[in-house]
Each structure stands twice: as structure tokens, then as C-alpha cells.
Amino acid sequence: MPALSTPVKTAISDLVQNQHEPFYFYDLDALHAHLTQLTEQTVVKLWYAVKANPLSSIIQTLDQAGFDFDVASSGELQQVLAQGINANRVLNTGPAKSKRQIEEFLSLGVTTFVAESLNQVAWLQDAAKRHKIQLRILLRIQLRWPDNEKNPLGGDSLTPFGLGTQEWSSLSISEYDHLDFVGLHIFQWGNMLDAEKLASLWQQMIDPLVTLAEQLDINLRVLDLGGGLGIPYAASQSAIDWSVILDSLENIKKQANVDELWMELGRYAVGECGYYVNPVVEQKRNYSSNQLILAGGINHILRPAVTTQAFPAELLRDSTSTPKTFTLHGPLCTALDHLGEHTLPGDITEQDWIVFSQCGAYGFTESMPYFLCHTLPSEYTYQSGQTRCVRPPLTPQNYLR
Template sequence: MILAPSTIDLFAFGEESLLDLVSGQASPFFAYDLGAARERFRRLRAALPQRVRLAYAVKSNPGLPLLETFSAEGAWFDCASAGEVSTVLAAGGTGAGMVFAGPAKSERDLQAALFAGARVQVDGIEDVARLHTLHEGAEPLPVSVRVNPAQGVSEVATIIGGGGPSAFGVDEEVVEEFLTEAARYERVRISGVQVFAASNELDAGRLLANHRTALRIARHVQAVLGRELDLVDLGGGLGVRYDVTQPSLDVRTLGAGLGRVLEENAWFTGELLLEPGRWLSAPTGVYCARVVRTKDSRGERFVMLEGGINHLLRPLMTGQPFPTLALRPGVGVIGSAGSGAAGGALVRTTLAGPLCTSLDRLGTGDLPADLRPGDVVVFGQAGAYAATQAMTHFLSHPAPEQVWVG
């Protein structure tokens, strides 16, 4: 049996490659396809207007081989900690192609960003005041201000974007007061705007609406400052599907629409930045865990795996599981979403891990009824917000291996 055509984009590797991986690698483990990462970067780059720069959001997956791959493609990087700055520099990135964000930046974070030469995005007057003290250059330090939109935001699920009350940025309603206060700090110069208003959005139209909101805010900031901005950062939010019934984001539609948005905003002549993370990294990775045991409990089917939320926390946080398929070593794929099962019917199954807590659930989905110990469950879209977002040290189970291919 082979993967159904409708599900191929959910998993980084084909059936033969998956069989090779599970036969040669101790479970559980993550595997990533660097060739797929290159292809996705180039596809997105080709779809967007040429003046739009791509800054890979390191938070989605900070693996050094992945950062090296994107660096070789000419990517900028969106960092949110001193550790991410260090990893990007090790991967060949430079401060000239780096933005630095975060709602509670430590002094160590700010020093790392300044040392690298990154563009800092300030979230409040406290950031401005500390940068004023830390900056030792002869010229004022150019920074961007993150603005939390008052309205005009369109997204399905709020994770780190959206409107309403927020720990991030300066509320749009008080941005003029902020700019007036920031002007008192002569060694810091507000010259850019960042608006991050979506997370994992699959609708190009919603993303474009948010981009128009960002440019509307930027135009207002420029008018208040009385000088031209040199950078507008549109944030990220480019989504990937986790379910076979969901649509995929059409990046060509997004690119064409963004071109029209730029024509509508000819007033802005500076750098324009987009921060894709998940869209670039999620489809490059899979997580593989062997079945330890199965059971039926009061009408519910359970399959217990060697790994749980200590490796994949996202289903518990969001309520949305990763896509899965079942693999039998020496045989091949025996069931996947949208394709039925080779050995019989698919049944609703709750996936649980090895941890001594009822929170250890990796989601519920349709898997073969004859799934048995030794089979492997493969989780797709695991190249983002997976290995490094997990509760790795909980209960002291070993960390999973990470395998880089290509």
C-alpha cells in the first residue's frame, strides 16, 4: 500500500524512505528532509514579490542543519532569544539579516542582539530605555516597534498574534504616546514597524487583510514620526494543514495579492519583511514512535506509544493532533488518513504516551484496527513546534534522536 495522493504533503518522506528509517533507527525519533526545506523556501520565494524578504522564524525549528540550509538560500532570520541568535550565527547567518523579538527581553537577550547587529523589535518603553543605555554606537540605534492592532485582524486561532489584550507590543490606541516618550531617548531611533496578527492561517485572503492592517498602522506611525520608515515587518502566520480535509495555503494567491497590496501602498519604499516559520519547516519533519501495547477501555480504543507529550506537546496545547499513518516494519504503510487500511477497517483511536499522567495524549484519529506492538505510528508536519516545544525532561525519559537527511 502507498500513501494516498491527498495525504502526501502531510508527510516528509515516502513509504520506502520511512521503512528504511524505522529499520535503521531506534524509536522514538524525529527525521527531517533538508531537500524538502530547500524546495519549500524556493517555492515561497518564487511566489512572492521580489522586494519581500523572507525571515525564517527560528522558533518553529532551530535545528542547525535546517538553519544552515535556509542561510545558504539567502534567508533572513527572526530570533526571540540569545540562544537563537547564537545558533543563527553558527549557521552562517548575520545580524544584517536578523530581527529580534520577544515580549520580555532579558538584558542578555538585548546584548546578544546588539552584539550580532540584529534589528530589535521593541515591545514597550522599557526596551527603548534599556537599549538607550546599552547602545554604544555614535549614531542612534534603529529599531522597530511592534504594534498590537486595535481592529482589522482576521485569524482562526490566536497563539502569538491577533487583536485584543496582549503581552506583545504597544497597543495601537496608545502608539502616539509611546512614540512621543520614545523620542526622549536620543540613542534609539524608531524607524520600523512590526505587526504579527495571525498564526497558522490557511486562507490567503485573511493573511492579505492582516497585511493591509499592518501597512495602515505603519503609515500612521510614519506620519506621527514625520520621517520615512525603513522597515515594515508583516509577521508570519503562513499555515500548514494538519488534517486531510483542510485546504492548503495557496502561496501563489498570497504572492499575487501581496503584490497588489504593495501597489496600493506605494508610499512605503523601505524593506518589507515576512516571517514564515511553520510553513517552511513543518512539512520537512516526521516523528516516529513504536506501539508498545493496545487496549479497549469502556468503549474507547487506546494505543500506547514509546513517546508522548514529552516529545509532542502541540496536541495537548491546541487540541489539534498531528496527522498520522501506521507503518509495519517489513510490510509498509498499513493505514493513513484518507486512504483506508490494508488489513481492515480504520477505527477511532486515542494515542497515548508512556508518561504517568492522564494528560499524555497525542490526539485521536483513525488508525487500523489490527495495529499491534512493534508497528510504528508516524506523525506528519512534525518539523515545526515539535521536538523543541515538548516537555522533554518530564519523567526523565530519554530525548528522541533527530535525524537529518539530504
């Protein structure tokens, strides 16, 4: 797992001189370097899953690196378009596409959709007919595995994401003259760090997908494998090797005999570029446990409560004090507000700051910011030696009515 680099540590240390509230900090130089390495290949077309982090400067960095954009709501679409990105570079995924949302997306120029139900197909056809346009459609497939393996995207659980092959098999594509069924979409496992396991899951998908495409008389030109590439959150984990992923994808592309493979990456694209910087309120001993109470918790960074997986944490200041094991807690009145157990220098006081890393994806916008009326965290970027506040903090006086 990458440690806090010296320039980032210096920039954050400078910032905290004038800060009292938690904030997010994104290293855009590191992000750009990482993304260009991902796009320097011809195996897979990459979209950015905006849900991972919709901050304007993050979207702009993805744009500069050659990604197109996967949006799951009207808000995400508006945010992408506001960065000057053309709607023909937008893909719309998500199980809740109302007629109203479809109409809005077409009015704004979006023409590529992942359809997740028979209704969505019919509603996309109706809207496309009204607009006298042709849409590119991928059908989202949900397969079942015997493994009984779960994760937030479902794994083997039954979810609302797409439909089973049996349900899709009733679709008669010739009835939809405004829809060009270019391919299939499948995505059921998130945060995978095992490249072999991922390759094996993809491998098992080919047969049922190709069979369904034949059954529906779809000329399978595109296969979209979603996201799911993980990043390490614990010291015992190691990063996934992109070149190994590319080798697997190349094989899948050949075996499925498609012109294009697509993925829409969230976590793997932006997760490693972000930090959540959090002031210590106090250290206390409770029964036999060392507790650190922090100014921000799951109101700013919810993920540990959802996954029970902590973000890596370190003390911002250098210290030679003997390390102790601490449990880290936020300010909310719930035991769920727990940011993990960490080994940190023992001399931490209320003057200190804790820096959580790997926070670039599924950070602030995945959280529960209004509970207990705390200030919403600001977001800073760091690029070519400059720190910039992209979004200032929002106090409760400014959001409560």
C-alpha cells in the same frame, strides 16, 4: 496534505530496524525545494523565525535558500551564529528583551531590533550610545479587533507583544539619536489557512499603522507582517497558495507605500518537512474505545495538548487490514498526553511504528521533554539519499542530576 513519499518511507523503514525510541526525521531535499520557491520573488524579504525549529541543519538549509534570521533569545542567536551566519543578517523580536540581553546582542553584532515597549526603546538607545553604533528599529504594534477571535498569538486578545497605538503615540523619536526608526511590525494571527481572511486582516492594519507612523514622524520604509501562514493538519484542510499571498502582499506594499515588506516565517517555512516517528507500545480496548499507547507523547510533541489539533498520523508498514478509529496516547501520567483520534489499520501491534507528519515546526523544542524521565528523541535528516543523525538521543542518565 502531502503523503509520505516513497524515499522518505523507505529511509524511515530502514532506520526503525535499529531503533527502539521515538525520533524526529527531516526531509531536507523537500525543505530546500519548498524554500527556494518562497524566495524566488521580490515582493517580500523573508526571515526565518528560528523558534519554529532551531536544528543546525534546518538553519543551514534556510541560509542556503536566502532567508535571514529572526531570533527571540540568546540561545537562538548563538545557534544561528554557530552556523557561520553574520549577525548583520539577524533580527531580534520578542517581548522579554532585558538590558543584559540587549547588551549581549549588540556585543555580538546584531543591529536590527523590533522594539516591543517604551523601555526597550530607551534601553536600545542607551546600549547603542555606549557601543557608538546606529540601530535599525521597528516598533511592534498591537491592534484590537471587534471580532473577539483568539489564537495562541493573541488574535484579538490583549497580549504582551508590542504596544497599542495609543501607548506608542507618546514616543518622541527625535530623542533617540542612535536609533533609526525604519518601520513598524505587527503580527497577531497564527496558523492561518484562509488567504482571503489574511489579506483582509492585513488590509485593516494599513490605516492605523500609516496614521501612527505619521503621528510619530516616522518615515515608514519597512512594514513587517510577522508570520502566521498556516499549514494543513487535517485532511479536510488545504494548503495556502503562495502566489495568492504574494498578490495580497504586493497590494499591501503599494497601499502602505513602503520600500520593503518583511515577514518572518516559521510554520509555513519548515512545518511540512518534518516527521515524528513513534513506536507502538500496545493496542488495547477500553470501554468501547480502541486505544494505541505509544512510546512518545507530548513530552516530545506538545502541540496537540496546547491547540487540541492532532498531527496527521499513519502506520509506517503497509497493511490491508480493515481500518479502525483509534485514540492515540503517549506515556505521561496525564490525560493531556493525547495525540488525537485517527483512522488506522486494525492490525497494529507492539511491533509497529506510527509516523506523524507536518512536524517540522513547533515540534521537539516546544515540548516538555523531562516529565517522567524518558529519553529525549534524536533528530535525523535526509538529504540526497543519505540519512544522518544530527542529534543523538539523550537518556535520563545524561540529563538528570
